[in-house]
Amino acid sequence: MLGRLLEAYCVHRGIDISPVGSWLLQDPAVERGVEPDEWYVLGDAPDAERPDLAIEAIWTSGGIDRLEVHRKLAVRELWVWKAGVIAVFVLRGERYVEVQASELLPALDLVQLASFVDVHPMTRAVREYRAMTRAVREYRAALSERVRADRRWGRLPGEPGAA
Numbered sequence: 001m002l003g004r005l006l007e008a009y010c011v012h013r014g015i016d017i018s019p020v021g022s023w024l025l026q027d028p029a030v031e032r033g034v035e036p037d038e039w040y041v042l043g044d045a046p047d048a049e050r051p052d053l054a055i056e057a058i059w060t061s062g063g064i065d066r067l068e069v070h071r072k073l074a075v076r077e078l079w080v081w082k083a084g085v086i087a088v089f090v091l092r093g094e095r096y097v098e099v100q101a102s103e104l105l106p107a108l109d110l111v112q113l114a115s116f117v118d119v120h121p122m123t124r125a126v127r128e129y130r131a132m133t134r135a136v137r138e139y140r141a142a143l144s145e146r147v148r149a150d151r152r153w154g155r156l157p158g159e160p161g162a163a
Helices: 002-013 066-072 110-114 122-152
Strands: 017-019 025-027 032-034 038-042 053-057 077-082 085-092 095-099
Touching (some): 002 017, 002 053, 066 085, 066 095, 085 110
Antiparallel strands (some): 017 038, 038 053
């Protein structure tokens, strides 16, 4: 579900992204293999050797250290979804660092995105997410126009009648 919402966001923003699907990434040099829930290549890179983004949904505790496996395979950014929260890890040199927002998609509000994961069916979740992003875009455009109009009339923010 998270992958479909991400794809809807990218379509909405005009960002080129390709789901890689079921592609077992193995590197004999590190003797590791991993198949995440979702992974993506950003931009137009049909011959990419590594995904830019991997998404993992954690349903149970224990198991293999997914961060370590992804690190050895040099996946640039990893999102881990657990209990309704998306944690973002960015590869910095030889280790992952948890960050507050995606560095690959910095304008993406992950809290907002995650709020649609439990909406079913998937098509309704995507429709509702797209409607919300459209409404936010329209609101921001209207506010921006209002601020421009205020500037033309010499009004300062906070004055009566100003945006």
